[in-house]
Amino acid sequence: MILVENMTKIYRNGENEVAALKDVNLHIRAGEFVAIMGPSGSGKSTLMNILGCLDKPTSGEYYLDGKPISQLDSRQLAYIRNKKIGFVFQNFNLLPRMSSLRNVEIPMIYAGIPPRERRIKAMEALKSVGLEDRWHHKPNELSGGQRQRVAIARALINSPKIILADEPTGNLDSKSGAEIMGIFTELHRNGATIVLVTHEDEIARYAQRIVFFRDGRKVDEKSSELL
Amino acid sequence: MNFFESVIIAWESVIANKLRSLLTMLGIIIGVSSVITVSALGQSGRAAINKEMDAFGANRFSIYYRYDSDDPITDADGFTLQDVVTIKEISPAVENMAPISWDSANIRSKGKEIGVEIVATTADYTEIANLKLDAGRFFSNEDDDAKRYVAVISESLAKELFSSSAAIGKKIMVSNRPFKVIGVLAREESIFSMGMDSKLMYIPISTYFSFSGSNWINNIEGKAVSQTEVDKAIEHSLNILHRRHRNENKYNGWNSQKEIDSVNQVTGIVTLVISAIAGISLLVGGIGIMNIMLVSVTERTREIGIRKALGARETDIMIQFLIEALVLSFSGGILGMFLGFGLSQIIAMFIKIPAVISWQMIALAFAFSAVVGVCFGLYPARKAAYQDPIEALRYE
Numbered sequence: 034m035i036l037v038e039n040m041t042k043i044y045r046n047g048e049n050e051v052a053a054l055k056d057v058n059l060h061i062r063a064g065e066f067v068a069i070m071g072p073s074g075s076g077k078s079t080l081m082n083i084l085g086c087l088d089k090p091t092s093g094e095y096y097l098d099g100k101p102i103s104q105l106d107s108r109q110l111a112y113i114r115n116k117k118i119g120f121v122f123q124n125f126n127l128l129p130r131m132s133s134l135r136n137v138e139i140p141m142i143y144a145g146i147p148p149r150e151r152r153i154k155a156m157e158a159l160k161s162v163g164l165e166d167r168w169h170h171k172p173n174e175l176s177g178g179q180r181q182r183v184a185i186a187r188a189l190i191n192s193p194k195i196i197l198a199d200e201p202t203g204n205l206d207s208k209s210g211a212e213i214m215g216i217f218t219e220l221h222r223n224g225a226t227i228v229l230v231t232h233e234d235e236i237a238r239y240a241q242r243i244v245f246f247r248d249g250r251k252v253d254e255k256s257s258e259l260l
Numbered sequence: 261m262n263f264f265e266s267v268i269i270a271w272e273s274v275i276a277n278k279l280r281s282l283l284t285m286l287g288i289i290i291g292v293s294s295v296i297t298v299s300a301l302g303q304s305g306r307a308a309i310n311k312e313m314d315a316f317g318a319n320r321f322s323i324y325y326r327y328d329s330d331d332p333i334t335d336a337d338g339f340t341l342q343d344v345v346t347i348k349e350i351s352p353a354v355e356n357m358a359p360i361s362w363d364s365a366n367i368r369s370k371g372k373e374i375g376v377e378i379v380a381t382t383a384d385y386t387e388i389a390n391l392k393l394d395a396g397r398f399f400s401n402e403d404d405d406a407k408r409y410v411a412v413i414s415e416s417l418a419k420e421l422f423s424s425s426a427a428i429g430k431k432i433m434v435s436n437r438p439f440k441v442i443g444v445l446a447r448e449e450s451i452f453s454m455g456m457d458s459k460l461m462y463i464p465i466s467t468y469f470s471f472s473g474s475n476w477i478n479n480i481e482g483k484a485v486s487q488t489e490v491d492k493a494i495e496h497s498l499n500i501l502h503r504r505h506r507n508e509n510k511y512n513g514w515n516s517q518k519e520i521d522s523v524n525q526v527t528g529i530v531t532l533v534i535s536a537i538a539g540i541s542l543l544v545g546g547i548g549i550m551n552i553m554l555v556s557v558t559e560r561t562r563e564i565g566i567r568k569a570l571g572a573r574e575t576d577i578m579i580q581f582l583i584e585a586l587v588l589s590f591s592g593g594i595l596g597m598f599l600g601f602g603l604s605q606i607i608a609m610f611i612k613i614p615a616v617i618s619w620q621m622i623a624l625a626f627a628f629s630a631v632v633g634v635c636f637g638l639y640p641a642r643k644a645a646y647q648d649p650i651e652a653l654r655y656e
Contacts, residue, residue, distance in 0.1 A: 087569060087649045108573055115571020126566045126653070130276065143571040148265065187570070 034195070034226055035061040035084060040093030042079050042249075053079040054090070055249040061228060063194070066221040068237040068257065069230045071246035077230045078199060080246070084228060085118055085197050086110045115143050119188030123200035125180045127172040133159060133183045134168040140191045158186040162216065178209030185216055196220060198229045202236055214239045263583075270584035273556070274591065281588060284552040287545020288592030288632060289599060291538045292625045296600025296617070298534040299624075301607055302527055304616040309523050313516045317390060318487045319355075321515040323497050324479040329509050337510045339477035341465070343501055344382075347482075351496035353489040358385035359477040361468055367461065368433040369421050376417060376459045378434070380468030381481075388483045394418075396428045396443035403442075404464035409471075412443035414460040432461070437471055439463065490515045542628055545592065546636035553585050553640035564644055565652025578645035585637025586630065593629030597622065 042054040054076045061067050069077050082088040083095055086102060095102045097113065105113070120126075127136045137155040146154070159165050162182040172180050181201060188196060198217065202210035218239055221227050229240060237243050238257050245253040274281045325333045344357045361380040366373055385391070386398040399410050411432060418427040418441075431438045445460070469475045484493035494513030501511050557564070564577055601617060608615035 082650055085569070087653070111568070111571050111573040111576075114569060120569050122653075126562075126569070128563055128566060130272075139567065140570045142265070143567075143573070143576060191571075 034063040034065075034098060035059070035228070036096040036099075037080075037084075038094050038096070040083070040090045040095065042076075042083065042088070043091045052249050054083075057093070057249075057251050059244065059251065061226065063226055064221075064224055065242065066217070066227045066240045067229070068240035068243045069228065069246060070232060070237055070243055071252075072232070074248075075246040076249040077246050079249075081197055081199050081228070081230055084195075085120055086113050111143070115140055116191050117193050117195060119191070119193040119196045121181070121184055121188050121196065121198040121201045123203040125172065125177075125184045125204075127180060127183060127187075129172055132169045132171055133164060133175070133186075136172070136183055137187045137190055140187060144191050154190060155186075158190050159183070161189075162186045176209070177205050178212055181205060181209070181213050182216070185213070189220070194226055196225055196227045198227065200230055200232070202231070202233070207235075210236065263579075266580055266583045267587060269580065270587040273584060274587055280552065281591070284548050284588055285545070285592030285595060287541050287543075287548045288589050288629060289545075289596040291542035291545050291632075292593050292596025292628060293600035293603060294534060294538040294541065295628065296597055296621055296625055297603045297607065298531055298538065299621050300600070300604035300615045300617050301611075301613075302531045303618070304608065304613050306524065306527055307616060308613045309527075310520060313520050315390075316516050317388075317483065318516060319484040319490055320388065321482050321484060321490050321494050321497075321513055322479055323482065323494070323501065323511055323513055326510055326512045333510060337505055337507055338475075339480055339501070340475075341477075343504060344480060346504065347480075347497050347500050350500055351493060353484050353493035353496055355483045355485045356384050356388050357480055357482040357497075358382045358388055359465060359480050360385070361465060361474070361476060362478045363468070363472065363474075365434050369431065372421060374417070374420060374459065376461045378468070379460055379462045380465040381462065382465055385462075385481060388481050392446035394444045394446045396441070398443050399462070399464050404466050407467045407470050408464065409437055409439045409467060410442045410464065411439040412445060412462040413441055414445050414458065415447040417459040417461065418444045420459070434461075435471065490517065542632055546589075546632040549585055549588050549632065550636040550640060552588070553581060553637055554643070556584070557581060557640050557644040560644075561647060561652045561655040564647050565649050565655065568647070568649040569653060574645040577647075578641045581641035581644045582634070582637045585641065586633035589629045589633030589637070590626070593625050596629075597625045600625070 037057055037059040040054055040057045040059075041052065044051045044053055057076075057080065059080075069080065071077050079088070083090055086097075086105075089103065097117070102110070102113075114120075127133075128139070134152070134155050137158050138151045141151045141154065156165065156168060159168050162185055164179060164182055164186070167175060167179060167183075172183070175183065181204075185201075196217070201217075202213055205213065214236060217227055217229070227240070229236070231237050240257050243255055243257050244251060323339075325337070327333065339359055341359060344359050347354055348357050358381050361378075363378040363380065364375060365378055366375050382404055383399055383401045391398065393412070394415060396412070398412055399408070403410050413421075413427065413432075421427065421432070422430055427441045427444050430441045432441060433439075439461075445462075465477075480497070482493060482497060484490040494515065498511050498513055502508050567577060604615040604617065
């Protein structure tokens with residue numbers, strides 16, 4: 034499903050060149066639940082951005098469903114982000130002026146789904162994360178855990194095959210974090226491929242496999258039972 | 261993304277920043293309202309002038325002296341009563357003609373003394389100028405031939421001296437000669453008179469010659485057989501006059517069409533100047549919209565990043581911001597339109613001509629707003645569309 038070959042990402046900042054990823058190779062099979070761990074600056078987020086088709090590698094190739102991403106134009110990349118990938122961010126990234134329902138509807142707007150159908154599906158998605166009675170609330174009227182559940186409902190709305198979660202519990206208390214991880218576990222059980230960035234061992238333990246990064250390199254890989 | 265939804269979303273963001281949006285729209289509001297006001301009043305002004313000219317008589321013309329030539333006008337160049345008779349006889353284009361001598365005098369009646377304009381002419385003048393009477397009659401050719409001391413006075417003069425209907429048969433003293441009032445003219449409603457009616461006294465020209473000692477005719481008023489014959493009537497009149505007086509370039513002709521043309525020229529220039537001002541304010545308004553859209557794009561950098569991460573294409577983002585600019589400029593256009601309607605009605609009330617508001621003007625206002633919205637919304641929208649999603653997501 035996800036195949037990364039000899040991937041390097043270099044950021045240029047004036048004269049300085051910073052290598053965020055160095056010669057990374059990674060294979061994630063369909064249906065796998067993988068956690069990526071490492072200290073800050075280890076390249077985890079850069080990897081996630083590339084996996085999410087928000088960024089392109091400097092060299093190397095990223096194959097998604099066997100197709101090289103470097104060949105795609107911005108329109109096709111937008112399509113992949115819309116249909117194949119669901120993003121969950123540490124800071125939720127909900128649009129503050131919109132209700133939960135409207136936030137969940139956004140990916141469907143870009144998928145061209147008509148308004149009535151959107152509303153029904155968004156309502157169902159909110160129900161599945163236990164927030165059907167909060168559909169008209171704006172993000173600032175919700176707790177952190179509730180916001181992240183709205184964000185998950187939004188990430189899942191177009192039924193993507195891959196969920197990319199960048200520290201999804203980073204801004205949550207441990208109880209809310211556990212709830213969120215429960216949702217991910219459930220998704221994984223239903224066949225979703227999940228890639229999760231975290232620096233907490235308890236969170237990483239929910240995954241099947243853990244990949245360690247340091248200074249832009251993949252340094253280790255092990256099953257979560259060994260943690 | 262659905263167009264209608266984009267409009268709703270854009271409208272919500274306009275409403276969310278009411279004061280800012282209103283200030284942004286101000287340039288457009290002023291531009292569109294001035295375009296509407298100017299064109300509404302310009303059109304109705306033109307219509308009023310044309311109506312006035314029609315009432316004046318489209319086949320009317322006037323012959324007068326050329327005081328701009330090098331040799332001065334002498335007594336030998338002066339119009340004579342015989343000139344008028346001859347032109348009427350010879351030219352097939354001339355239907356009627358009357359000489360006019362103007363003078364001013366102080367008149368007395370019942371101890372009141374008033375300065376008036378004396379218009380000395382022949383009986384034909386009433387037909388040429390289409391004069392309407394409130395009471396009595398105009399003087400006849402017999403009155404003229406017999407040099408009778410009779411007068412027809414304007415309504416305002418009649419009101420000042422007597423009450424209008426009671427004026428008939430009353431005496432007016434002009435240079436110690438008693439004139440008998442035989443007619444009172446109807447009040448003339450004209451946009452040029454601005455509600456003021458001049459104090460006029462019409463008397464037979466032969467009477468005027470005999471009591472004033474002058475036989476100077478100031479101009480000749482004529483009427484052509486039809487509107488298309490006016491130019492020919494003037495040409496004939498000038499030729500005959502020059503031949504009879506054995507001179508050249510002493511006289512000139514005037515007709516109402518020339519007046520209409522020159523009025524149209526003036527209103528055209530005024531319209532052009534104010535339209536230019538309106539254009540400038542639309543330009544400034546457009547820059548205002550561009551400015552606020554750039555602010556909005558910066559403020560919502562993160563939103564752009566989020567939308568892109570969720571699958572928005574560059575065109576989706578571009579359309580969203582373009583529509584927002586259009587909603588701003590259209591709202592400004594609509595507000596400007598109402599303001600323009602209001603202003604033109606108010607001004608119309610003061611200058612007493614109805615404001616003409618046409619659908620073309622509404623279309624024009626909308627077209628202006630649309631052009632401004634698209635032109636000045638495009639750059640900010642493009643800037644939004646081509647944001648790097650990663651940097652946009654990181655923006656605080």
